Amino acid sequence: MKKYFSKERNTFVKGRSKKNVKVMISVFDLDKTIIKVDCEGLFYKVAYVKKIISSSTLREFFRFQEKYKNGKFEPMEHLEFQNKVIIKYKLRSRKGFLKYFISKYLRKNLNWTVYNEMLSREVVLISTASNHFLASKVNKYLLGSKNIICTSLDNPKRGYLPINYGIGKCKNLDIWIKKNNYKLCEVEFFTDSINDLPLLLKANRRFIVNPDVKLIKKSLKLSNRIILFTE
Template sequence: MEKKIIVLFDLDHTILNIDSEREFFYFLKIKKIIKINEFNKINENYKKYKKGNLDFKNHNLYVNNLIKSLDKYFINKYIKYLKNSLNTNVLKLLLKHLYLKNLCIITSASNKFIVKKICAKYLNIKKFFSCKNFSNIKSGKLKSLKYWSKKNKFKSNLIYLYSDSFNDIPLFKKSKFKYSINPDRILLKRKINHLILND
């Protein structure tokens, strides 16, 4: 029987060297599309996320309200702007797994409208988990994987995970092959294969 392999890549601070959602709103602030106080709210939420205590339900509602009337021109311009933020060393890992015909999935706590466009433009990946009306973070990422696997009748005990964040510890526990990419200080203390892959 053929072994099915799932490879999960976190997006922010893993494939990208930045947080794509926070950077997007910083981009909009520089372009004067959003107000300073609106960006400050996003920035405060980002700090809470880094500490692991962000209320993602309220955050997603706030983000969705900010972008609901946004001209797609600015989203597309931002996606082009991200090109220089891609971690080429991590992209090589991704390409290796794609060459081996492993099933690669991007799993991100950033909003769907950003993740979807990054996957399409730079990664050539159609399968991704992200935030919009629910929280794809911590155990939420594990729930996303289980839901998708059940829906698609896909079973695999061979799971690779590449991530930088302690927020992904539930996924690390589930994965057989686990690699932290430029890990944060909490994840660095865990007994995981640590890869320092700076560009």
């Protein structure tokens, strides 16, 4: 039985109907939020060490990461690059390596504070700009959420925008809410990234995880915010 928000009582109450009560949707970013590290960045490093990808591929990936840090990220170009890497190195067929990577490198980097918050919520959506190829496997083998939206060229087949980044996260969340028939809802959002500012502004309650100075300054203008500093 799920807990729903009762406006009259100002609490969450148990119930099955999505029509007459307000549900709290808990949205979680993935990288540096539920997981302490950048999953894709670590994946590329380990894949290079294991001689699965070349040094030139690793350098190209880091070029995109620098653009991301500097606010000059080109998400579609990055998606196309990653899809070429996946095909070139036949990464989809390396299921053993994916399980090894998640078990050895990501499990120990779980942010237990945020992960336990996720487990305590009734309606959870993981929303990440990361490529579906890796993010979906991290969720499958480690996190176990029923709901996840990633960046993927196949998203339009499921009714979502291909790029789940910036304002795209807001639009895909709206699509997900409509698909799941949540007539009345509020949103709480956990993230570390200033690139998620559009969804932070949209959310009713904000949990800002280990923010940098830039995000702290931006968040000072937001109501209903909680800053979480975790180990």
